[in-house]
Amino acid sequence: MKLPASAVKSPEVRAKEKWLGYLIGPAGALLLNAVLATYLNVYYTDVLNLTPLWSGLFLTIFPIVSKVIDAITNVIMGQIIDRTKTKEGKARPWLLLSAVLVPVTGILLFTVPEGSDTLKALWVMISYNLFYSFAYTIFNMSHNLMVPLSTRDGTARGGLSVFNQIATIMMSGILVALVFPMVIMPAIGVDKSKWITLMSVLSILALPLTLLEYFFTKERVTEESSDITEAALSFGQQLKLLFTDKYMVLMYVYFLIYTIGVTLKNLGLVYYCNYVLGTYNDGITQMLVSVIGGIPMGIGIFAVWPLAKKFGKRNVTLVGFLLYAVGSLICWLFPRSMVIVLIGQFIKNIGGLPCAYVFMALFADCLDHLEWKTDKRIDGAAMSIYNIIAVAMVGIMTGVFNWMLAKAGYIAPSLDAAGNTVAAAQPAAVYSVIIFAFLGLEVFTGLILVVVLKFLDVEKNLPAEQAEIKARKETK
Numbered sequence: 001m002k003l004p005a006s007a008v009k010s011p012e013v014r015a016k017e018k019w020l021g022y023l024i025g026p027a028g029a030l031l032l033n034a035v036l037a038t039y040l041n042v043y044y045t046d047v048l049n050l051t052p053l054w055s056g057l058f059l060t061i062f063p064i065v066s067k068v069i070d071a072i073t074n075v076i077m078g079q080i081i082d083r084t085k086t087k088e089g090k091a092r093p094w095l096l097l098s099a100v101l102v103p104v105t106g107i108l109l110f111t112v113p114e115g116s117d118t119l120k121a122l123w124v125m126i127s128y129n130l131f132y133s134f135a136y137t138i139f140n141m142s143h144n145l146m147v148p149l150s151t152r153d154g155t156a157r158g159g160l161s162v163f164n165q166i167a168t169i170m171m172s173g174i175l176v177a178l179v180f181p182m183v184i185m186p187a188i189g190v191d192k193s194k195w196i197t198l199m200s201v202l203s204i205l206a207l208p209l210t211l212l213e214y215f216f217t218k219e220r221v222t223e224e225s226s227d228i229t230e231a232a233l234s235f236g237q238q239l240k241l242l243f244t245d246k247y248m249v250l251m252y253v254y255f256l257i258y259t260i261g262v263t264l265k266n267l268g269l270v271y272y273c274n275y276v277l278g279t280y281n282d283g284i285t286q287m288l289v290s291v292i293g294g295i296p297m298g299i300g301i302f303a304v305w306p307l308a309k310k311f312g313k314r315n316v317t318l319v320g321f322l323l324y325a326v327g328s329l330i331c332w333l334f335p336r337s338m339v340i341v342l343i344g345q346f347i348k349n350i351g352g353l354p355c356a357y358v359f360m361a362l363f364a365d366c367l368d369h370l371e372w373k374t375d376k377r378i379d380g381a382a383m384s385i386y387n388i389i390a391v392a393m394v395g396i397m398t399g400v401f402n403w404m405l406a407k408a409g410y411i412a413p414s415l416d417a418a419g420n421t422v423a424a425a426q427p428a429a430v431y432s433v434i435i436f437a438f439l440g441l442e443v444f445t446g447l448i449l450v451v452v453l454k455f456l457d458v459e460k461n462l463p464a465e466q467a468e469i470k471a472r473k474e475t476k
Helices: 015-024 027-047 058-082 092-108 117-144 146-150 154-188 192-215 220-224 235-243 246-277 285-292 295-311 313-333 338-374 379-408 428-453 458-475
Strands: none
Touching: 015 146, 015 154, 015 192, 027 058, 027 092, 027 117, 027 154, 027 192, 027 246, 027 379, 058 092, 058 117, 058 235, 058 379, 092 117, 092 192, 117 146, 117 379, 146 154, 146 220, 146 338, 146 379, 154 192, 154 285, 154 295, 154 338, 154 458, 235 246, 235 338, 235 379, 246 285, 246 338, 246 379, 246 428, 285 338, 295 313, 295 338, 313 338, 313 428, 313 458, 338 379, 338 428, 338 458, 379 428
16 A cells, blocks of 8 residues: 655754654644543543542552553564564654544544443553554554654754754643643542543644644655665564663663653642642642643753763763752652742753653664664664653553552542532542652652663764764675
């Protein structure tokens, strides 16, 4: 089947590609995912009231089991991408399929039918895996490979990485952090029908925007090898190449530690603002914590890449995580003080800027180093391991967080006779769980990441390695 051609024809990255392919295009699916990352667990605990189900075991075990399935599908998808050969690339074609699958499965997540607890549990498990283990895996794998496969030009690649991250920051840092807690959440409360309407609109929005990403991206790195036939490596051989390379291992360790901390923080955000720092859906606390604390993300658009070019991506990221740990510690010491928490969040997010904006460019550098070392390009397998870490940690940390809430005695809110949401006072143990999840853990993960990054010096020989790769391609 002939695929629609890319609208990008230039051999160099230009403005239209940045704005439409990397900023606006991914925004729909990223917005949906950002909302789910913050509020899907709230929907399960507060709207569907699933925390007590099977003595707290359902919301503990189901996310972990689901992410095992998700990890398997990521491996499969990585192999499929590495074996896909079309004129439109190996990853981009899958964006077309995900453009349809993501909206459909996103709606199914929330249309849980009324009935027995068993029926609800089955629907939740099936819809969750249809979205995360199938539809979003296809989108996320292909989307994340766009920066590494777009170009070998370090400056252009860094610019695309920044634009790509701006899309994420716009969705999670502006809409989800500002509009949702101030306007949307107070309006919908725990009314299931309103949740379904809202999430259906967000899901459908992903369709036209994902198509935009498909048409305004281009796999220049893949095109370099389009006329070169190479024997396909088995997954075991690919794993051996990946895990015998120092820099790829360090990147995976780095991403693992970071994901553990940020996942538990994201899970704890709404609960922390509802029960520790503010009141339930008060419309202001979560906005202040997310937006004022997240102002550095906007500043970072202009500051991070010039600093990374001057001092190196690894170096600015390392220094950033020192600030990240300090900011987290300030918040953890004074978790109920709005002023101090906002100051700590501001410092912390300044420290998180380099990681947010240049991570994928650094990951692409490691892929280029691996290609120089092995003369093999295994982007799909490399990205599948990256995504396995992401999805596995989300499942594990969600299960851990829900287990801690259940054991601490979390009490879900309810609707009164007038249809207003009524939040219960929580036991002291619940407050401790929420504070550690949102504030405490990242003190430790920030310091560990400083140590890991000390050894990640892949940039030092990269220009010479890229030049050698180019010479090999020309010889072939």
